Amino acid sequence: MKAVIMAGGKGTRLRPLTWHLPKPMVPLLDRTCMEYIIDWY
Structure with a gap:
């Protein structure tokens, strides 16, 4: 999978x-904003 954050x-x-x-x-x-973005996908 390829993605752009x-x-x-x-x-x-x-x-x-x-x-x-x-x-x-x-x-x-309890997490950083980036962790939520990565876990969303």
């Missing part, structure tokens, strides 16, 4: 969480 942008609306952390790595509950 869109993770671009500056993440300005998520500041101060995105000062030192990429937007897909922001924690949501």
Whole structure:
């Protein structure tokens, strides 16, 4: 399976969480946002 995970942008609306952390790595509950995206497929 081939996939593209869109993770671009500056993440300005998520500041101060995105000062030192990429937007897909922001924690949501017990996992990162990227984990939810990967598990969805």
